[in-house]
Amino acid sequence: MNERPLSHLSSADEAEIVAIKGGTHLRARLNALGIFEGQRLRLLSGVGRYGPVVVIVNRAHVALGRGMAAKIIVRVAV
């Protein structure tokens, strides 16, 4: 319903991560930056249509590539 990839989140939406569709390596890298299932985040900006996505997780700003963002499924808070 309200679930979509992070790359398709529209600006300033608050969302909760429900799934990360990636291998252990990607999960470990994301994990180190505080990105894991259950975590809440807010989209700060997407640079252009193909550029990286910047999110705020735990008050920290994290930039991640579009491809990675597409693998992170989030649920938008209603």
Add this chain to the structure above:
Amino acid sequence: MEPKERIDILLVGHPNVGKSVLFTRLTGVKTIVSNYAGTTVTYTRGRLRFEGKDLDVVDAPGVYSLAPLDDAARVTIDLVDRAERVINIVDATHIERHLPLTLELLARNRPVFVALNMSDEARHLGIEIDVEKLSKCLGVPVVATVGRSGEGVRALMESVMGLPRHDTVAVGESGPAGRRQPRPRRRPSQQTPGHGRFSEEEVWQRIGRIVNEVQSLHHHHHTLGERLAEISVHPIWGALFAFAVLVSSLFIISALGGMLVSGELGPKDSPWISLPFGTERLFDAFWRPALETLAVSLGEESVLTRLLVGHAVGGHIDFETSFGLLSTGLFVPFGLVLPFIFSFYFVLSVLEDTGYLPRLAIFLDTIMHRVGLHGYAIIPTLLGLGCNVPGILATRILETRQQRFITATLISIAVPCASLQAVIIGLVGARGWWAVGLVYGILLITWFTVGFALRFVSREFRPELLVEIPPYRVPVWRVLFSKIGFRLRSFLIEAVPLVLVSVLAANVFEQLGVFRLAARATAPVVVGLWGLPEQAILPLMLGFVRKDVALGLLAPLALTTRQLVTGTVVLAAFFPCLASFVVLFRELGARDGLKSTAIMLAVVTLLGATVNFGWIAVSAVTRMWVSP
């Protein structure tokens, strides 16, 4: 492996958490500190005297985790296992993100001390942390510190040294706390990344509990830094912001550098600012009379005068073209290049320490992908504009070998260092600012074209960007100026001897007639393809040692503007100076170093010819247009 040296104190923490600042505080050893991750790419060792004891202190590279995913983590694991005491530096503004590493360190059975760093920033953000409770939860001592001001560092050291060696019982600030270590059930992954998802979740749950217990948040208003942080990654405002930053940076670099050289800022006849000094004036007022006296006493035509003072044209010395060891040999590094190096590093350091560079990197990510790189490659590239050596070294912050190869090759071909730029502005600028713009434009196009070509030749998977963006910070001026001082010193140590050697070599080669030999061999390319006079061959050869000196040698040749622009571009793209060349091979290895050199030679040959024939063609067309 080599025999392991003992480490008394090891500093471990995430990238950009302030390890290096703390390390400098503890040992007095200067390291380069910036506001972005990955400034310390290898570890640094220093000594600390504390209450009569000499201690070995090591600053480990920044790691997020001890899972051996990359070199930095493997190096750190090895260091941890050799350390008597480990200081784990934790960012007080984001403890929940830093505690996983703390738990991993605890699991390795070393005495761990937690430095809760940036506690001033946390207070500012309305984050309150109960240090004693945290110490109890972790079972190790915790001390709040502020690396920038030194607050709490003494207390940290007292706590660290209060522990008898090899003792595993930690003493918390609030009194003895037995080592009921909060250990993750399974040891954090040793071999495979993310090994066991279950334990990973457990770790996060445990951390969540600790954070809830020790941390309380107060409401705070958006700081100016946060506003700026949002603006600078916004698609539209970010572009304007980046443009404004780059334009004002270039303006400040050239204005400040020019002012330090001539002592004046603004139009020649009515400058806005006129200083009583300026390197040109200092050299004119004090050094010229001394050299002229020397020339007279040695005999104007003697070999020694030629070598030391150079060609004194009618008793007058021209600091840029006389080419004596004491005239041009000293004026180029001190009078011409040093002021620009200073102003370049001043601006770069401000950009680094405020935290703008990583944002620029993110912003340029899309563009950089076109040349097979991701945005972070802009940081080594910008560093390369100061000096190619640190630029090539900084490619270590990139993940893959291929990224390092492309970035380093592009730096050595198309990124002119500050020394060369100082001379470009001086020499080419004399023909008009458009000529300088042309040189930079050609180099920029070369950078893109070569990068684009390299991207197609190599089909390796290009990793995507994944980085934490540091908050904006006001630079600590003391740290900033000590960094500039550090960089100026290494410029003087590395560059001045090479400048003198190349001025000497220019004189000796001229006397020996070596260059006639080289001229015959390379004339088809230099004269035929690039349209340069034969005399330009010696400067081009010397460019291998020092670019600024080589360009200085082109000055007295009475070149046409076409030849000067071609010569400058070729010189910039040709072999990087000796120091960068050595570093290039060391960083890339012999095979890739040779590959990079081959690419460079091919690019230079084509580039010189393109500029030369392109110029001729364009001027022919415009002539037809103007006079029908």
